[in-house]
Amino acid sequence: MKVGIIGAGSIGLLFAAYISRVFEVTIYTRTEEQAAQINKYGILLQKESxxxxxxxxxxxxxEWQGTEALTIIAVKQYQLQAIIEKINHLPVMPENLLFLQNGMGHLKLLKKIRAKNIFLGSVEHGALKENPYRVNHNGEGKTNVAVFNGDGLLLHQFSASFSKEFPIVFQEDYYKMLENKLIVNAVINPLTAILQVQNGELVNNRAYYHVLKSLFCEISFILNLEKQEEHLQQIIAICKNTAENRSSMLKDIEANRLTEINAILGFLLEEAVRQEKKAPQLEIFYYLIKGKEGERGRRS
Amino acid sequence: MKVGIIGAGSIGLLFAAYISRVFEVTIYTRTEEQAAQINKYGILLQKESxxxxxxxxxxxxxEWQGTEALTIIAVKQYQLQAIIEKINHLPVMPENLLFLQNGMGHLKLLKKIRAKNIFLGSVEHGALKENPYRVNHNGEGKTNVAVFNGDGLLLHQFSASFSKEFPIVFQEDYYKMLENKLIVNAVINPLTAILQVQNGELVNNRAYYHVLKSLFCEISFILNLEKQEEHLQQIIAICKNTAENRSSMLKDIEANRLTEINAILGFLLEEAVRQEKKAPQLEIFYYLIKGKEGERGRRS
Incomplete structure (x- = not known):
């Protein structure tokens, strides 16, 4: 099977490195320079020592023509619009697309895509891009995948081809799969990014934990969650297990990059409007993060 | 007139310097060392050059006996409890007490004080304590004063004794006087302290301004404000006029000191409970600041 990967950030490089052990991979980069470097040096994957x-x-x-059997789209949610326009202008309709974006803000965009089968993935790996062709796999995890549209034959075949080294797990319900990760991200990311603290601080600091629970309640209410306690316990466990980590949104803010706030809290706020529910706390955090991104704009 | 001043922080030192030009002042310090230094060097007041x-x-x-005609209490709100116990155990009931604390959290404490006349003050000066006997008067302003309990004869006489150099303005309604400053502090202080930005950023950054307005609406609702637009315009004007300043709460957080959050948002949250109103955004900021204070505790 030929596999295309669009986007050569940390996740794109990580997937290219592991998938190329099983299938023939072409990775598509934003710049010609990065493509040249990857062709010259290969992808260097660092895992522990x-x-x-x-x-x-x-x-x-x-150069992408969409002719690979499967194309994995590993760009940030805010870069997706441009990719989708590209997809819809390909001479031939692509067969299978797998989208790896965080949050759920991209679901409404995917409905506009011309493609035979559309799949979704939720990545639980930790990865850090160290230079244009070098990636550090610093958090072992798995990738959940599910069918969004069309049939899942190829996705089944694809996910069954990977071992424990890089597990790809087929899920029946794409909505539950993404929602599960969204809940975690919607609590941990904005809080750590605004407070500029590591994940563990959210459960070790009593006052921050109060805010965490309060924010979680608002999210539960918007998503009409049934198993609230299970989700809360999952968030607490992740904060404890990754206590020393800086969340992706905190790293984005520190590096003056755009964050994924629209894909995460933006989606929840739209849901709140749709259901005519109030979400005063989510709204505060949405605008605080937007403001931090604005500071970035003015600084540069 | 003999005037006592309790507390030799920035405001205590500032008041001692100016009032001693008109009346005989004794300043009461927390430590013997500071008293010795002030006796040796005097109070150095820096204003511009x-x-x-x-x-x-x-x-x-x-050593304080409460025998001065007027005693000005210039400690932080969270140090007030100890001072009040001291007042209530003096051999002779003091005549006139003027309390300069920020916020409104101290009003309920003042009801328990044994004293003939109790006055309140609201300080609009900017002052920075540079060492135990040196203070920088870096923001010209005025002091509003009003009667809380008893008669205001002495307060009238006292306030009339000061010129434009250090204006002390008599106000009829202590509640409106404190509320006015509380509204400003409740919006600017927590926001700047959490975001770690200067005052001007709250109106120059569109997303932060959205949060500012949203927080102000919640405060208006709790205080049942009539002239909302006037108050909002006052906040905006202060952010613009002090655009480069770091708020007192931001400075407290940066210096790992306790903040005045209880006196400010704590008071508003109690009001919300009393009136059975919801205040989800104030609650978030209250706990975020409490959490920052908690980080301080663990760091030291």
Missing amino acids: EQTISMVSALPIT | EQTISMVSALPIT
Whole structure:
């Protein structure tokens, strides 16, 4: 099977490195420079003290034709609009697309795509891009995948091809799968990014934990969650297990990058409006993060 | 008139320097060391490029007998409880007490005080304590004063004794006087302290301004404000006029000190409970600041 990967950030590089052990991979980059570097050096995957090199074909995104059996879209949610326009202008309709974005803000965009089968993925790995062709796999996890539209034959075949080294787990319900991760991200990301603290601080600091629970209640109410206590316990466990980690949104703010706030809290606020529910606390955090992004704009 | 001043922080030192130009002042300090330094060097008042020295008597607070015609209490709200116990155990009931605390959390404490006349003050000066006997008057302003309990004869006489150099303005309604400052503090202080930004950023950054207005609406609702637009315009004007300033709460957080959050948002949250109103956004900011204070505790 030929696999295309669009986007050569930390997740794109990580997937290219592991998938190329099983299938023939082409990775599509934003810049020609990055494609040239990957073609020259391969992708260097660092895991603990072990380093492996995967020789992968790289091309600038302008060269993508959508002819691979499966294309994995590993760009940020806020870069998706441009990719979707590209998909809809391909000469041939692509067969299978797998979208790996965080949050749920992209679901409404996916409805506009011309493609035979559309799949969704939720990535639980930790990865850090160290340079254009080098990625550090610093958090072992799994990837959940599910069918959004069309049939899942190829997705079943694809996910069954990977071992424990890089587990890809087929899920029946894409909505539950994404919702589960959204809940965690919607609580941990904005709080840590605004407070500039590590994940563990949210459960170790009594006052922060109060805010965490309060925010979680508002989210539960919007998503009409049934098993609230289970979800809360999951959030607490993740804060404890990743106590020393800085969340992706905190890292984005620190690095003056755009965050995924629209995909996460933006989606929840739209849901609140749709259901005519109030979400005063989510709204506060949405605008606080937007403001931090604005500081970034003015600084640069 | 003999005037006692309890507390030799920035406001205590500032008041001692100016009042000693008109009346005989004794300043009461927490430590014997500070009293000794003030007795040795006087109080150095820096205003722009001009420096003046005021020779003022200083004694440790343990020596205070409450015999001065007027005693000004210039400690933080969270240090007030101990002072009140001291007042209520004086051999002779003091005549006139003027309390300069921020917020409105102290009003309920003042009802328990044994004293003939109780006055309240609201300080609009900017002052920075640079060492135990040196204060920088870096923001010109005025002091509003009003009667809380008893008669205001002495307060009238006292306030009339000061010129434009250090204006003390008599106000009829102590509640409106404190409320006015509380509204400003309740919006600007927690927001700037959590976001770690200067005052001007709250109106220059569109997303932060959205949060500012949203928080102000909740406060208006709790205080049943009639002239909302006037108050909002006042807040905006202060943010613009002090655009480069770091709020007192931000400075407290940066210096790992306790903040005045209980006196400000704590008071508003109690009001919300009393009136059976919801205040989800104030509650968030209350706990975020409490959490920041908690980080401080654990760091030290």
